[in-house]
Amino acid sequence: MKKIRTVLGDIPVEELGVTDCHDHIIRSGGPEVKLDTAFLMDDVDCAAEELGRFLKAGGKTMVCMDPIGCGRNVSKMLEVAERFRGEGHILMTTGFHKGSNYCPNTSFLATVEVNKVAQMMILEIEEGMDLHSYNGPVVERTKAKAGLIKAGTSYRLITGLEEKALAVAAITQKETGCAISMHTDFGTMGMEILDAIEANGGSAEKTVLCHMQRNRDKYYYQMLLDRGVNICFDEPNKAAYCSDTEIAEVIGWLIDKGYSQQLVLGMDGGRREALASYMKTEGRANGLEYLLTRFVSILKKTGITQETIDTMLIHNPARIFAIDV
Numbered sequence: 130m131k132k133i134r135t136v137l138g139d140i141p142v143e144e145l146g147v148t149d150c151h152d153h154i155i156r157s158g159g160p161e162v163k164l165d166t167a168f169l170m171d172d173v174d175c176a177a178e179e180l181g182r183f184l185k186a187g188g189k190t191m192v193c194m195d196p197i198g199c200g201r202n203v204s205k206m207l208e209v210a211e212r213f214r215g216e217g218h219i220l221m222t223t224g225f226h227k228g229s230n231y232c233p234n235t236s237f238l239a240t241v242e243v244n245k246v247a248q249m250m251i252l253e254i255e256e257g258m259d260l261h262s263y264n265g266p267v268v269e270r271t272k273a274k275a276g277l278i279k280a281g282t283s284y285r286l287i288t289g290l291e292e293k294a295l296a297v298a299a300i301t302q303k304e305t306g307c308a309i310s311m312h313t314d315f316g317t318m319g320m321e322i323l324d325a326i327e328a329n330g331g332s333a334e335k336t337v338l339c340h341m342q343r344n345r346d347k348y349y350y351q352m353l354l355d356r357g358v359n360i361c362f363d364e365p366n367k368a369a370y371c372s373d374t375e376i377a378e379v380i381g382w383l384i385d386k387g388y389s390q391q392l393v394l395g396m397d398g399g400r401r402e403a404l405a406s407y408m409k410t411e412g413r414a415n416g417l418e419y420l421l422t423r424f425v426s427i428l429k430k431t432g433i434t435q436e437t438i439d440t441m442l443i444h445n446p447a448r449i450f451a452i453d454v
């Protein structure tokens with residue numbers, strides 16, 4: 130039977146509902162925070178308020194993309210999820226970010242044999258995520274299981290460590306059936322990512338390439354989509370990179386070419402300034418509900434129908450994140 134693996138347990142696919150396919154509401158530390166404290170988001174009340182705003186705007190599920198070693202906080206995420214039991218869902222991930230977040234010589238990703246690392250990821254999906262997110266040496270499994278796998282690559286480059294993380298992701302997928310969701314840097318290396326996943330027994334159809342709006346290259350998208358992969362457009366409300374209309378128009382172009390079944394949406398606010406709840410002490414900011422309250426309106430203005438919006442927000446995530454249990 131097909132189910133979706135949320136942190137509070139498996140749910141029927143039709144319960145997934147409107148899904149933000151890439152976001153962050155808790156990040157308790159890690160290398161990104163070390164670089165810039167705007168990445169620190171460590172407050173359960175704020176995270177709950179943010180999820181609440183998204184649910185109130187018509188959302189149902191948030192896919193929280195915090196990987197191992199990057200401030201993932203299982204206990205705090207569980208606290209948030211518990212507050213919305215029966216109202217909304219959270220999916221969490223196992224796996225890795227891009228290689229610059231790990232020591233290429235001494236991290237366990239670097240030193241442990243690839244199949245053993247994959248086994249650690251498989252256990253997070255099948256038994257429960259480690260309370261300490263493999264910060265080691267003690268592993269204490271929670272009841273919360275990861276529902277998908279993350280890997281990441283660099284800008285125009287897949288490092289040796291990232292090749293290994295891709296192999297780990299593909300092996301984990303082969304064993305569990307879970308989707309792989311990729312951090313791409315500026316949308317680059319899509320074809321090479323698929324090569325690596327397929328070479329290790331993974332499937333393009335169960336893979337999502339995130340952050341692709343940073344590389345608005347229509348025919349590149351088409352070449353990727355023709356291999357069966359899914360693309361996530363996940364940064365509305367980040368005008369410093371591109372306008373919402375630019376993202377909407379390229380989505381519209383892909384829909385016209387017949388790829389609506391392979392597109393999903395997210396916000397990837399990523400930093401405090403994109404989460405209204407964390408910003409309220411400083412002033413008024415847009416929160417993650419912007420995806421539904423603003424970006425959907427822009428999609429409609431470009432001529433995309435509600436039916437196709439539902440395909441991207443509801444039906445595609447349900448198919449991609451479904452696993453056989």
Ligand SMILES: [Zn+2]
Nearest residue numbers: 152194397399
């Ligand atoms: Zn992200």
